[in-house]
Amino acid sequence: MNPIFDRIRKASRTIPLLSLPTINQVLVDVADTAESAIEILLAENKKDLAVMALQDAKYDRLKLTPERIKSIASDIRQVASLPYPVGKTLLTRTLPNGLELSKVTVPLGVIGIVYEARPNVTFDVFALCLKSGNACLLKGGSDAANSNRAIVTLIQSVLQKHNLNNDIVHLLPPDRSAIEEMLQAVGYVDVIIPRGGQSLINYVRTHSKVPVIETGAGIVHTYFDASGDKAIGQSIIHNAKTRRVSVCNALDCLLIHQSRLADIAYLLAPLASKEVQVFADEPAYRQLEGHYPQALLARAQPEHYGTEFLSLKMAVKTVATLEDALDHIATYSSKHSEAVIAQSSEVIEKFLTVVDAAAVYVNSSTAFTDGAQFGLGAEIGISTQKLHARGPMALEELTSYKWIIRGSGQVRSS
The missing domain is CATH 3.40.309.10 (Aldehyde Dehydrogenase; Chain A, domain 2)
Structure with missing residues (x-):
């Protein structure tokens, strides 16, 4: 197994220990840095656009503009302003034997994202994963390789500024073998979310040994x-x-x-x-x-x-x-x-x-139908399935929960 998977898994355990002010400041700094690096991002994006046909349906998704980068930055700031979804108590109950039960939200852990020519997804996924306590493993398409590398480099420069582990976000190589490794990474990746056309979604669903949340095509x-x-x-x-x-x-x-x-x-x-x-x-x-x-x-x-x-x-x-x-x-x-x-x-x-x-x-x-339009800050995708999450997947959809049981020596007799 690729050693980076183990590093990301270990890095994911450090995120829930971060203070909320630190998380929010990192997000604001990423937004500010993106706006200050517009020319750099556009230059890398132009390299990708140069090898894609203008009539390709993915061209518009691939294209970055100053206005789109500013909109992405605005979405990241909105994510920073939203309530923290981790550690929320969903239910409390005291049993007759005195055990105190609580149901508390927790991060999913390591989220793998497989996506096509959508460089905005790189920013969106990082922002949502960090704010929900998750590490993200990114597998972007070769069509957006230069754009995605530039974005992840920018994000990691901000993480370094805050003395945080770079492995909480990692971009896999754009070649096909990388996706195969991710789909087999049981025990290292908690969930995989494909974001792209129906053929990509079908491929991930069919070949993944890791649980998949589908963000389906729109008909x-x-x-x-x-x-x-x-x-x-x-x-x-x-x-x-x-x-x-x-x-x-x-x-x-x-x-x-x-x-x-x-x-x-x-x-x-x-x-x-x-x-x-x-x-x-x-x-x-x-x-x-x-x-x-x-x-x-x-x-x-x-x-x-x-x-x-x-x-x-x-x-x-x-x-x-x-x-x-x-x-x-x-x-x-x-x-x-x-x-x-x-x-x-x-x-x-x-x-x-x-x-x-x-x-x-x-x-x-x-x-x-868009996470930002729904007031969610951004989205990882639109889930069209019914298990775990449906519709725009934002902060709350990137959490699970665990039961916490506090006792004072109780043992079960039958």
Whole structure:
């Protein structure tokens, strides 16, 4: 086994002993240092961008800008300002024999993160892990190798300034063998969280001997009901599809009630200016023909449903009833984020009750599925599974708990 794993394991035990003021100051210093090193970070990021095709869906995720670095720094400061999630007493109880029980939050330990071309994840993971008492073992993709090295070097320079162990954050080499070692590191890594496309997630889930928390791909739907407000709908659809097409909360499929097909050209009009390619089923296609740029309009094929496009592409499906919409979502959803645009309270409540997803929206863009937007400071990913954590994974989701039992000599007689 790679000796670095043992060093990280030992380093992880030192983090819960740090004072909260020290943890918060380290985070603030990392944020300040990131802003002061914008030019250095951008220079390293440009090396990565230079070898990626501009049309690659991952290009936007890979790209750093001064504004994005400042936003990352702001998120880190917000994490520093949040309550400490470790050592919280969740329950206390005194048994008839006098034993005093308490259930107390604790760090997970060593968290392994496998991610693709997302250098912001390096900052986010470190901030959340440190504030929740965890060490982090990072395995970034080769696409972002220069960016990730520069970020970890920056973080470790701050740790050294505070006389802290550099091994509480470690970046593995970008080659494939490193991920294989991490997936086999039973006893050294407590949990692995993959963050990337569905193929990466599937690979980690299939091959890991270490417990995995899935942060699933986003196959996102918005249902425009018969009772939907078309002005609200136009704004939400435009924002959910075009704000950032490469993120997992971006809209992939619009479901529209057949009674509102006359409004579809209006609903999609802003998408044309962004050159969004629309794959419409036959009823929607007939309504859009002549009202949406023909070069951007195509008839939907079966493979267009259940696809995470991560680009300026969107499917459209006409449904006869709310139940049809719910069935379509149940069939194709990745259980990430789903939305309904409706004024009918009956429709809204049924949608909220029946749809199985980590985040379910009413008359709002799915673009808000994000740790920072939820007031969590940042996120390690959006969990689409149901065990341990669901939705944006932030500080509380990076803790477990243990039982503490205080006695005065009690022994069990039976």
